[in-house]
Amino acid sequence: MINNRLFKIGISIVLLFVGVSCKTTTKEKEDITHQAEKKADFKYWTWITASEEMTDSAYRADFKKYKANGIDAVLINTYADAQVLTKIVPFAKEENLEVHAWMFTVNRPGDKIAEQHPEWYQVSRDGKSCYDEPPYVTYYKWLCPTREDSRSHILSLVEGLAKVEGVASVHLDYIRYSDIFLPIGLLPKYDLVQNTELPRFDFCYCDTCVAEFEKLHHKNPRDSKDPAIDMEWKNFRLNKVKSIVNEAYTIAHDNGKLLTAAVFPYPEMADHMVRQRWDKWNVDAVLPMIYNNFYNEEIDWIGYATKQGVADLKGKNTALHTGVYVPPMTPEELGLAIKMAKDNGAAGISFFDGGAITPEQLAVIKASKN
Numbered sequence: 001m002i003n004n005r006l007f008k009i010g011i012s013i014v015l016l017f018v019g020v021s022c023k024t025t026t027k028e029k030e031d032i033t034h035q036a037e038k039k040a041d042f043k044y045w046t047w048i049t050a051s052e053e054m055t056d057s058a059y060r061a062d063f064k065k066y067k068a069n070g071i072d073a074v075l076i077n078t079y080a081d082a083q084v085l086t087k088i089v090p091f092a093k094e095e096n097l098e099v100h101a102w103m104f105t106v107n108r109p110g111d112k113i114a115e116q117h118p119e120w121y122q123v124s125r126d127g128k129s130c131y132d133e134p135p136y137v138t139y140y141k142w143l144c145p146t147r148e149d150s151r152s153h154i155l156s157l158v159e160g161l162a163k164v165e166g167v168a169s170v171h172l173d174y175i176r177y178s179d180i181f182l183p184i185g186l187l188p189k190y191d192l193v194q195n196t197e198l199p200r201f202d203f204c205y206c207d208t209c210v211a212e213f214e215k216l217h218h219k220n221p222r223d224s225k226d227p228a229i230d231m232e233w234k235n236f237r238l239n240k241v242k243s244i245v246n247e248a249y250t251i252a253h254d255n256g257k258l259l260t261a262a263v264f265p266y267p268e269m270a271d272h273m274v275r276q277r278w279d280k281w282n283v284d285a286v287l288p289m290i291y292n293n294f295y296n297e298e299i300d301w302i303g304y305a306t307k308q309g310v311a312d313l314k315g316k317n318t319a320l321h322t323g324v325y326v327p328p329m330t331p332e333e334l335g336l337a338i339k340m341a342k343d344n345g346a347a348g349i350s351f352f353d354g355g356a357i358t359p360e361q362l363a364v365i366k367a368s369k370n
């Protein structure tokens with residue numbers, strides 16, 4: 001009798017176990033299917049720059065190489081030239097690659113139209129204009145995001161690219177202010193110490209920005225003893241960048257295109273370093289440049305920053321694709337970087353830049369695709 005009862009209890013436990021185990025198996029199956037779908041959708045991108053020296057066949061050969069190694073999308077910098085892009089798009093399409101129109105947005109080096117208007121350029125707290133005294137490097141030619149004419153100029157370039165047939169998105173780069181703090185790994189190169197917001201690297205204090213801010217907040221940022229702790233002044237500038245993005249979003253969508261952007265690693269860091277708060281923008285996808293090597297960080301930091309960005313975008317219609325800087329990476333490190341992006345919720349990964357990817361790295365990219 002006792003044995004019989006024990007036997008029955010035993011059977012029940014077994015059944016219970018089987019029941020649970022059946023449920024687990026089904027759930028596991030769902031998870032595996034979901035993961036497989038996610039994995040199949042995980043997009044591979046690369047940034048490339050067009051060049052006058054490139055022949056049509058050279059473009060075709062490059063696109064063929066990218067496609068054969070698992071790349072799904074190319075972000076092409078044509079210096080915002082819609083005609084050059086129109087010529088190149090069909091070559092990429094032949095290989096079934098998605099094309100994104102990559103442009104320098106607020107920083108506009110070599111912009112012949114802007115150069116005719118010295119007043120369009122940003123002015124630092126110590127009164128220097130990016131027109132003739134750019135900070136850090138000669139190609140830092142930042143335009144004022146407040147002045148009506150410089151803003152319209154930037155947005156007209158967005159519109160030109162958005163009208164190019166076959167383009168999936170307009171991709172905004174340098175959509176921020178000049179670095180108030182440089183990445184720590186780059187400071188020795190410029191022989192700089194940046195413990196506070198230095199006037200030389202603090203923008204934009206032009207008459208238009210100051211007048212608009214004064215009208216809103218009844219104080220002049222030029223008179224501030226410590227503008228770094230003036231939250232209205234900080235927020236004013238975050239909103240100036242945001243307003244360009246949101247307008248570009250409308251322009252892109254009106255032309256049947258998406259809006260994407262290359263941004264700093266995660267929102268708080270972007271806010272701190274370049275006055276860019278991308279989790280508050282209208283944008284279809286962000287490609288944070290999680291360049292661990294610039295910040296003296298290890299590969300696992302790619303996972304950390306990806307996870308942070310994905311969490312900050314929860315509930316928003318913005319996808320996140322991790323951007324990585326490949327030149328200093330060994331093939332093994334690149335493989336780990338891809339895994340970090342995948343495991344931490346990114347929808348894809350973008351490699352900077354196409355021309356710099358070595359054959360060994362390409363092999364890792366291809367092998368990781370399936």
Ligand SMILES: [Zn+2]
Nearest residue numbers: 144204206209
């Ligand atoms: Zn200004």
